[in-house]
Amino acid sequence: xxxxxxxxxxxRWWAIPRNYFKRELIPVLADLRxxxxxxxxxxxxxxxxxxxxxxxxxxxxxxxxxxxxALFGFLTWKVILTLGLDHVYRTWWFLALLILFGSSxxxxxxxxxxxxxxxxxxxxxxxxxxxxxxxxxxxxxFQNASVEQVLPLLQQRRYKIFxxxxxxxxxxxxxxxIGPIVVHVGMLxxxxxxxxxxxxxxxxxxxxxxxNTFQIQxxxxxxxxxxxxxxxxxxxxxxxxxxxxxxxxxIDQFYSDLSVLDKTGAEVKRETIHVNQxxxxxxxxxxxxDWGIAAAQVKVNNSPIFQLGMAPLDTGxxxxxxxxxxxxxPDLSDGVSLVAKDLQxxxxxxxxxxxxxxxxxxxxxxxxxxxxxxxxDLIGSTGLQIKADPGIPVVYAGxxxxxxxxxxxxxxxxxxxxxxxxxxxxIGGRTNRAQVTFEREVLSMLEQLDESARLPHPEMVPG
Amino acid sequence: xxxxxxxGILDNVSFAVLFVTMLMYWVGVAFPNLPFLAVGGTTGMxxxxxxxxxxxxxxxxxxxxxxxxxxxxxxFFLAWGVTAIHLLAENMSKSRLVGAVTAPVAMGITAFxxxxxxxxxxxxxxxxxxxKSNWLMMHVSVMMLSYATLMxxxxxxxxxxxxxxxxxxxxxxxxxxxxxxxDKTYKxxxxxxxxxxxxxxxxxxxxxxMQTTAVAQTLSPQRLTLADTLDNISYRIIxxxxxxxxxxxxxxxxxxxxxxxxxxxxxxxxxWALITWLVFAAYLHARITKGWQGRRPAIxxxxxxxxxxxxxxxxxxxxKGLHSYGWFL
Numbered sequence: 001x002x003x004x005x006x007x008x009x010x011x012r013w014w015a016i017p018r019n020y021f022k023r024e025l026i027p028v029l030a031d032l033r034x035x036x037x038x039x040x041x042x043x044x045x046x047x048x049x050x051x052x053x054x055x056x057x058x059x060x061x062x063x064x065x066x067x068x069x070a071l072f073g074f075l076t077w078k079v080i081l082t083l084g085l086d087h088v089y090r091t092w093w094f095l096a097l098l099i100l101f102g103s104s105x106x107x108x109x110x111x112x113x114x115x116x117x118x119x120x121x122x123x124x125x126x127x128x129x130x131x132x133x134x135x136x137x138x139x140x141x142f143q144n145a146s147v148e149q150v151l152p153l154l155q156q157r158r159y160k161i162f163x164x165x166x167x168x169x170x171x172x173x174x175x176x177x178i179g180p181i182v183v184h185v186g187m188l189x190x191x192x193x194x195x196x197x198x199x200x201x202x203x204x205x206x207x208x209x210x211x212n213t214f215q216i217q218x219x220x221x222x223x224x225x226x227x228x229x230x231x232x233x234x235x236x237x238x239x240x241x242x243x244x245x246x247x248x249x250x251i252d253q254f255y256s257d258l259s260v261l262d263k264t265g266a267e268v269k270r271e272t273i274h275v276n277q278x279x280x281x282x283x284x285x286x287x288x289x290d291w292g293i294a295a296a297q298v299k300v301n302n303s304p305i306f307q308l309g310m311a312p313l314d315t316g317x318x319x320x321x322x323x324x325x326x327x328x329x330p331d332l333s334d335g336v337s338l339v340a341k342d343l344q345x346x347x348x349x350x351x352x353x354x355x356x357x358x359x360x361x362x363x364x365x366x367x368x369x370x371x372x373x374x375x376x377d378l379i380g381s382t383g384l385q386i387k388a389d390p391g392i393p394v395v396y397a398g399x400x401x402x403x404x405x406x407x408x409x410x411x412x413x414x415x416x417x418x419x420x421x422x423x424x425x426x427i428g429g430r431t432n433r434a435q436v437t438f439e440r441e442v443l444s445m446l447e448q449l450d451e452s453a454r455l456p457h458p459e460m461v462p463g
Numbered sequence: 464x465x466x467x468x469x470x471g472i473l474d475n476v477s478f479a480v481l482f483v484t485m486l487m488y489w490v491g492v493a494f495p496n497l498p499f500l501a502v503g504g505t506t507g508m509x510x511x512x513x514x515x516x517x518x519x520x521x522x523x524x525x526x527x528x529x530x531x532x533x534x535x536x537x538x539f540f541l542a543w544g545v546t547a548i549h550l551l552a553e554n555m556s557k558s559r560l561v562g563a564v565t566a567p568v569a570m571g572i573t574a575f576x577x578x579x580x581x582x583x584x585x586x587x588x589x590x591x592x593x594x595k596s597n598w599l600m601m602h603v604s605v606m607m608l609s610y611a612t613l614m615x616x617x618x619x620x621x622x623x624x625x626x627x628x629x630x631x632x633x634x635x636x637x638x639x640x641x642x643x644x645x646d647k648t649y650k651x652x653x654x655x656x657x658x659x660x661x662x663x664x665x666x667x668x669x670x671x672x673m674q675t676t677a678v679a680q681t682l683s684p685q686r687l688t689l690a691d692t693l694d695n696i697s698y699r700i701i702x703x704x705x706x707x708x709x710x711x712x713x714x715x716x717x718x719x720x721x722x723x724x725x726x727x728x729x730x731x732x733x734x735w736a737l738i739t740w741l742v743f744a745a746y747l748h749a750r751i752t753k754g755w756q757g758r759r760p761a762i763x764x765x766x767x768x769x770x771x772x773x774x775x776x777x778x779x780x781x782x783k784g785l786h787s788y789g790w791f792l
Contacts (some may be wrong), residue, residue, distance in 0.1 A: 043741040442684065
């Protein structure tokens with residue numbers, strides 16, 4: 001076909017890797033034992049990631065995995081950091097394993113599943129020789145029965161029947177053969193969606209005090225081509241943030257009343273979000289993730305309202321506290337610390353020596369150090385998780401295929417053959433999954449045939 | 464009688480009934496000729512199943528939401544699932560051996576929930592904010608059902624390994640007489656006549672093939688052996704649990720994405736759900752692999768039993784990650 005000698009040479013050169021690919025690589029990739037090994041290897045390395053703490057700082061590993069005595073004799077912090085066991089799921093070798101898994105899936109789908117389907121979808125699958133029935137465990141022969149008697153029995157059991165003269169082929173549950181292909185395609189689609197998402201999506205976080213407006217800037221993770229996803233021409237205003245508490249004082253739910261503002265500052269969308277109820281705008285989703293106390297508004301005697309920023313206090317992991325300091329003398333030589341643990345309105349007051357000197361509630365006042373301190377309000381800040389993932393529709397499509405596929409795969413494909421030959425009726429069949437149920441079905445058919453064979457039959461020529 | 468009092472009775476009754484049921488199944492295996500034991504075992508399982516359904520129903524009425532808020536409720540939901548799947552497996556296999564392995568599992572779960580959990584952990588607790596969602600019903604209940612189903616499938620695989628211990632090859636080609644078919648039209652074939660069993664590339668347990676020595680002989684069906692039946696029922700039950708697990712994981716992923724913006728975050732619980740999924744996926748593939756038709760897939764399924772338990776309870780013992788609320792802590 002190719003006349004040009006240069007092109008011919010090129011084609012010959014190209015044939016070497018192509019043939020290698022076809023003859024060597026694909027069969028290895030499509031090998032089921034490789035697939036099983038990959039499934040178990042991914043499982044095993046995933047276990048490592050659940051046993052070894054992920055994403056901690058270096059001192060954590062140095063403290064918990066010392067060089068001597070090494071855990072199990074080898075697992076020191078150096079080994080963990082070298083192998084990347086502190087972030088298993090993002091290491092090159094785990095991703096390589098997933099890529100290999102995806103290749104194996106693809107190879108299996110095209111090399112095994114689809115060619116097999118071609119065989120099962122043909123309808124000219126008739127048997128003409130009695131010996132063909134000998135290979136089935138579930139097969140029998142009858143002296144006094146005809147192929148016509150088999151048909152109603154198969155119909156009752158909802159088989160799709162094909163007949164050609166004295167030979168019958170019937171099957172049901174072909175969907176069970178297609179199911180695994182749909183499963184594999186679904187998984188490939190999910191993997192593709194995950195790759196698209198990691199290339200073009202971003203994750204950000206913002207802590208915003210109630211009443212403030214912000215643009216999404218604090219981006220913690222972004223894909224290589226995530227730039228266009230980050231919104232530049234709109235901002236978000238936190239109209240109000242509040243927490244609902246149960247009568248026992250536990251958090252019931254936290255809410256942020258958000259407005260999306262366009263370039264001119266005009267409101268284009270307004271929604272109140274809470275956990276399980278995010279706000280979506282132009283492919284970006286804002287989730288209620290966290291909260292804090294931003295500031296306390298106080299008055300000293302008859303002063304104007306001061307807004308003092310509250311800072312989170314280090315409690316060593318035992319609950320969350322926020323604090324600030326209010327001077328009670330003009331030269332700042334004395335004051336009280338305000339400590340709050342939630343937005344229920346109660347604030348504790350500590351003096352310079354760290355002694356609890358009183359409490360004050362929202363809108364109330366108290367006497368400390370000879371002055372009257374009024375707490376006007378506590379301002380909450382909302383913690384928002386911001387995300388854009390253009391791969392989501394693809395991943396969801398994969399989820400749908402996977403779910404439909406696994407359900408389809410439960411169905412057992414049953415095939416029954418029947419042949420009338422030399423005055424005898426041969427019947428046999430097999431199924432791929434539900435052996436026990438199929439055995440019961442075939443035996444009940446044989447029993448019915450057996451009963452009807454003993455009855456005098458008008459159409460039947462006695463054998 | 465108030466609902467709380469009723470629950471206290473029902474959980475102990477469930478345990479007692481399951482204990483007696485287990486004994487009946489075990490004695491029934493030892494003395495197969497006592498017919499009332501078979502009926503008794505199935506009845507006991509059904510009664511326990513209804514007791515636990517009533518218990519969970521009472522909880523639902525009392526709390527106003529689907530009763531899966533703490534360990535106690537989830538254990539009873541699991542035990543209910545095990546008894547339900549047991550009834551299905553027993554009906555599919557018509558074998559009393561099923562109860563001999565599933566009854567101890569159900570009994571053990573109820574014993575743990577009703578007897579060893581402290582009283583304050585048995586009270587129904589309010590839901591934390593993250594769980595107030597319709598996806599909770601979907602995700603948690605489907606996951607629990609899949610655990611129950613996979614556990615039943617796995618213990619059946621363990622029973623298969625026990626029945627075929629050290630004699631897998633002899634059992635393979637043998638067949639048991641049909642009993643119901645003593646008619647002259649087709650005669651029953653004896654065990655020794657089946658010579659070889661090929662492996663079909665299309666999966667499932669291999670259909671045993673009869674190689675007739677004389678073609679003139681009448682063709683008759685070859686029945687599945689007890690081991691074949693156990694193996695196939697185990698496969699079918701796992702085949703039912705696998706889609707449930709898949710749907711449960713996906714429901715969780717979709718819920719996580721809608722609630723906090725990430726469908727997969729490698730949290731220990733979801734990683735273990737994936738590990739469970741991978742192990743059973745390996746099992747399903749091992750069954751269609753050439754030369755792996757004997758006990759090896761069943762060993763994988765038996766391993767799956769441990770993995771399901773680690774996924775269900777073990778991860779929560781670590782007490783970290785997104786799924787730690789409302790269980791042990």
